Amino acid sequence: MIERRRTRIHTAKEATLIGKGESLHAVIDNVSLKGCLLQVGVDTGFPENTEAVLVIHLEKDNPEFDIRVQGIIVRREESVIALDFTAVSPESFQHLLRFVQYNAEDPEEIEKELGKSAYEAE
Numbered sequence: 001m002i003e004r005r006r007t008r009i010h011t012a013k014e015a016t017l018i019g020k021g022e023s024l025h026a027v028i029d030n031v032s033l034k035g036c037l038l039q040v041g042v043d044t045g046f047p048e049n050t051e052a053v054l055v056i057h058l059e060k061d062n063p064e065f066d067i068r069v070q071g072i073i074v075r076r077e078e079s080v081i082a083l084d085f086t087a088v089s090p091e092s093f094q095h096l097l098r099f100v101q102y103n104a105e106d107p108e109e110i111e112k113e114l115g116k117s118a119y120e121a122e
Contacts, residue, residue, distance in 0.1 A: 006032035006113055009103040014060065017081065019052030020045065026081070028056065033093075033100060033113065035071065038081040048076045054083055058099065067095045 008030040017024045017038065022045050026038040036054070046052065049072060056067040069092060075082035088096065101107040 006034045007100065007104050007106070007110055008032045009100055011103060014057045016055045016057070017046065017052050017083075018055065019050050022046070026054075029080075031056075031096075031100065033085075033096060033110070035074075035082065035084045038083060039079060040081055041079050046073055046076065046081060048073050051086075052083065054085075056096075056099075058095065065095065067092045067099070069096070 009032070010030050011028050013028045013031075015026045015028050015038065017026050017040070024040055024042075024046065026040045029037040029039050031037075038054075040046075051070070051072050054069050054071055056069075057063075058065040058067060068089065069085045070087040071083040071085045073081055074084045097110065101110045104110055
């Protein structure tokens with residue numbers, strides 16, 4: 001069994017998922033430094049194993065604070081998409097890190113997680 005080693009925070013931030021010439025409005029159910037679960041509301045494209053870019057809108061109508069991450073869809077259900085992050089710019093990573101820390105029950109734990117592998121086989 002593989003156990004997650006990243007703290008997930010619950011949020012309702014809006015986001016845009018972009019891939020294969022298509023974009024989709026989403027609401028983030030939960031997010032960590034390694035991935036997120038998206039509520040998409042409709043069953044459209046974006047099958048599993050699709051590479052995509054996720055734009056998290058920290059402030060509505062203010063793209064200066066958007067977080068952009070590259071990822072791959074690892075799970076797809078009717079109105080839910082699980083995205084595993086594969087790349088993020090240093091600037092976006094800092095925004096993501098601060099966002100997760102600010103909303104975490106134990107912000108210091110997030111700093112400790114940076115030195116650990118994201119997954120550990122048990």
